[in-house]
Amino acid sequence: MLLSADGLTKRFGGVVALSGYGISVQSGELIGLIGPNGAGKTTVLNLLTGVIRPTEGRIVVSGQDITGWRADRFTARGIARTFQNIRLFRDLSVLENVTAALHLRHGPGLAPTVLALPSARRAEHGMVARGYELLGLFDLADQAHARAADLPYGEQRKVEIARALATEPKLLLLDEPAAGMNPAETRRLMDVIRQVHETLSLTMIVVEHDMSLIMNLCRRVQVINRGEVLADGAPAEVQADPAVIEAYLGTRRARAHA
Ligand SMILES: Nc1ncnc2c1ncn2[C@@H]1O[C@H](COP(=O)(O)OP(=O)(O)O)[C@@H](O)[C@H]1O
Ligand SMILES: [Mg+2]
Structure with a gap:
């Protein structure tokens, strides 16, 4: 169960x-x-x-x-969810909306990020790749750099689901x-x-x-x-x-x- x-x-x-x-x-x-x-x-x-x-x-x-x-x-x-009223970071890109959620799960932690350690950079590359993969599931990869709020409503919903999936x-x-x-x-x-x-x-x-x-x-x-x-x-x-x-x-x- x-x-x-x-x-x-x-x-x-x-x-x-x-x-x-x-x-x-x-x-x-x-x-x-x-x-x-x-x-x-x-x-x-x-x-x-x-x-x-x-x-x-x-x-x-x-x-x-x-x-x-x-x-x-x-x-x-x-356990992950989406909301009845879309809750995206409106001014971030589509990709950033997804990678923000990946940080929650796989983030290298604050110290390596602040110190710009190679481990943090590698983690960042991995997250971008994973972000594209998730967007690909919804045919959104070519919209990765669009501002989230500029997408049609239906597409924004898909970004929300992609973001929820980022937490695995x-x-x-x-x-x-x-x-x-x-x-x-x-x-x-x-x-x-x-x-x-x-x-x-x-x-x-x-x-x-x-x-x-x-x-x-x-x-x-x-x-x-x-x-x-x-x-x-x-x-x-x-x-x-x-x-x-x-x-x-x-x-x-x-x-x-x-
Ligand atoms: N935070 C809240 N404060 C007071 N009443 C609420 C709150 N959230 C939901 N309700 C009430 O609980 C009932 C169920 O709401 P909700 O779960 O949103 O229904 P649904 O999603 O099926 O439309 C409704 O009568 C709603 O007004
Ligand atoms: Mg409801």
Whole structure:
């Protein structure tokens, strides 16, 4: 078991964002986490990456209980993520965005860098090469020196995923990676996600509110609504679940009346 979470509850004052949430993730899985807006999806990702601490419950990664640890220690245990709102260093180049993350993982440390030792220079060369390799996965190598903020939205999302991969995660969590993309960009991104999952045998959880995107991508789908797990299983099974249908129709009805 790569990761398991049990009984995760998160309260923000009087708001219960998540209630008794649980998931077990085996190495190699590509899991879709879906639910209407406000269901608690981002809260799950924030908890599973140590960005916030659970009010109750526990998180075990590779057999170790890391509940309450700081986010950087989740990263060190092999958990990486992207954000629903893109968080790139806007004024750095595409390549620098990726190598910045490589420094976190493989940096030579401050002393050799400050002293400009050969070991630091060698490490730097290695990181640039690795940065290009990661960008290549997303057909972004020829954009390496572009300013990150100048790329189209869809490309910026890919840079974010490349940067997350730089930390060599065992588990990668993507928060609504297709947000803000047009249908063509979305289809291409889903292909890239599938390809990254297959070529790197990377375990992933992809969060999405649009059910149809996930149904084609993932063999396992977990559905949450109002902070609780409604269903967890194969796409066809989950899609036919009355509670899931009700949750999705319910929000659509509410929107129609709004
Ligand atoms: N920092 C916070 N403070 C207060 N309420 C929050 C906070 N973060 C999330 N919530 C609430 O928790 C619920 C779940 O939010 P979220 O996890 O962002 O949902 P989703 O990502 O599925 O749209 C929402 O009702 C949201 O308003
Ligand atoms: Mg969200």
